[in-house]
Amino acid sequence: MNILWLQSGGCGGCTLSWLGGEHGPLFRVLIDEGIELLWHPSVSEAGVDEARELIEQCADGRIAVDILCIEGSLLRGPRGTGGFHRFGGGAEPMIEWVRRIASRAQHVVAVGSCSSWGGITAAGMNPTDACGLQYDGEAIGGLLGPDFRDRTGLPTINVAGCPPHPDWITETLAALAHGSLQAEHLDDFGRPRFFADQLVHHGCTRNEYYEFKASARKSSDQGCLMEHLGCGGTQAHADCNQRLWNGEGSCLRGGYACIRCTEPGFEEPGHPFETTPKVAGIPIGLPSDMPKAWFVALAALSKSATPARVRENATADHLLRAPSVKRGRK
């Protein structure tokens, strides 16, 4: 299968994340999985006229595009003209190129939260009227409309994340190339379920602190970041703490909150990113699938049962107390 990759209202960070994949040289991985890179703005040789000619051919059907990957938000402004991004070398807005090629492509993949939902570019006053390919925040629609289906009947495939993990991108493309990605493999927001059926919370190294509601108070503290520092890991769909980043990293392991970057609308959480909103001292954003009354009761109970070791370490930036050593079999 071939891929045409285009970028619009984003930062290029999805590509940079992708290039950091840790399963061997990406270009050889793609070939090995049966994927041919027709053109990618960051890595292909063809530039200017050659690139324009190739993309024209993709748009008018002379080249059949199997997978169209879009990175970055789609900019509809100003006033619906798309003029905030005209594709280099011509007067046509990028949104027109995307519409034309998407209507012909076998599959359309939104790489990252910008092309999935609008993302960071849609934050604040959304000055460019940015949206995703098939979503505008949580609302279905976006540039291509709610009824868009690719030539095989799939909606846009939303590899969300800001940025997405390199494996999420490669694995999605490989599944398409192998013909093994079907509608049932996408969740309610069109995200591949192989990463979106997990929560960031799963595998978090701060789990003991979470269990006892032993919470960090400030940046660099070791405790759980949910109660005070804005962490949305118990609600965010992604496998970040199981499939680690850049070797052994994740946001939580890096010492800062999960800002739910795989979720539509994450760019406007309605509260400071690194401060947990509360009502009567109870965080508003409860863990997914957790009844509120039970959460409150369990939190109160676990707080009262917190071992001194866990409580003291939670607000320190290094271990103050190691787990005690027991002798004998118990």
Added chain:
Amino acid sequence: MSTRRIVGPFNRVEGDLEITLDIADGRIAAAYVNSPLYRGFEQILQGKLPADALVLVPRICGICSVAQSAASALALADAADIEPPHNGRLAANLTLAAENLADHLTHFYLFFMPDFARADYAGHAWHAATVDRFKATVGSAPNQVLPARARFMQMMGLLAGKWPHTLAVQPGGSTRPLASSEIFRLHRTLREFREFLETVTFGAKLEEVAAIDSRARLDAWRGRAGGGDLRAFLAIAADLDLWHLGRGTDRFMSYGCYQEEGRRLFPAGLWHGAAMPLDIAAIEEDITHAWYAAAGSPQHPATGSTLPVAEKDGAYSWCKAPRLAGQVVETGALARQVVAAHPLARDMIEGYGASVAARVVARLLELALVLPAMERWLAELVPGEPWCITAPVADETSGVGLIEAARGSLGHWITVRRGRIHNYQIIAPTTWNFSPRDSAGQPGALEQALAGLPASATDPLPPAIHHVVRSFDPCMVCTVH
């Protein structure tokens, strides 16, 4: 009589770039550089809480993400009047250096060198070997470099959680305390990267490369056995005379970076034939030829505005035109090393001035200069001592964050009113290098570097134009933001 030609999309430049060329008598009479993408970060930031800038600004750019974080953290630290503890400062240096070095590597191997594998150069003695080594996506180099780069970026997993787009870089230090075993793992990563550079890129010890102090010594060094990709580039540069291609303004600026005890590893300054003091107050952004409405132009970034307009006579880019005391300056690794008085950098601009070759060599020189500094900073970390302090940003305050990204000087100017961001202005390295003309009609640095090059209205674009454009390592997403 000149003919107008619009060329784009330029690729391998990180973002969108289009250039309009006026061609007369087989040469570029005038070049107009257009950044065709506008996203509006400066508008998005207005009304936000100051701390939320740390989530938003790294997402200006996927390749200079940490540099954007660092500039923002410095601006907020300035506004809150705090300084990170020793460990926090070292962690900030290490994180920024990891990104800057990875960017230099990415530029050389993935963005810049593939142009010499183009069919345009068939027949040159070095072409066949260059195709094998550097051809885009299929050459041995890109496929060797990606895993080495990924291994090196494991620094980011430990220092910053992930890359790009971390929240670990805070005004008061780092959110990521490191224990001694983690520091050891970072140490091993640095040692592996040193070995990669010394065997693959340089064919020489980093210290040997860093000590080369003149063009003549560089030529002599190239002639010695050792192999490595820098020597391959130097052979191409000699054959194509890339030492006499792409001169800009020869006015070099650096904000300085990598804070150490009482000094910066690379100092701030200005060089124009001689070292001069850098007056930040003399920076202004001119929007005469950019699609913005003027609230008075030019403006200092501390009081600047960003009001996009769809149509404007004479405008041809979303990039503003920053000027230093009314002058066009060049920024980047070459400028940084010229200002820092590295003898090779100073010698490389003697005579002709800044060239494609000098810019590329300066980047690789920085790989050799900065990695040993990273080894030193890592050794200075003290587990158990503080990594981060916190302090509130006052409701009425302002701050400035000036830093060097891989591709040059990056500045953030923040004003806080009633506890919210009232104004946030950003001038990125490529905003300087790829600026449009100003009210005096002065072309930007790339516009000057392209003028006079051979070109035709109809033939394929000569590869020399690609070399000049990419020699600046442009980052177009930062340029306009």
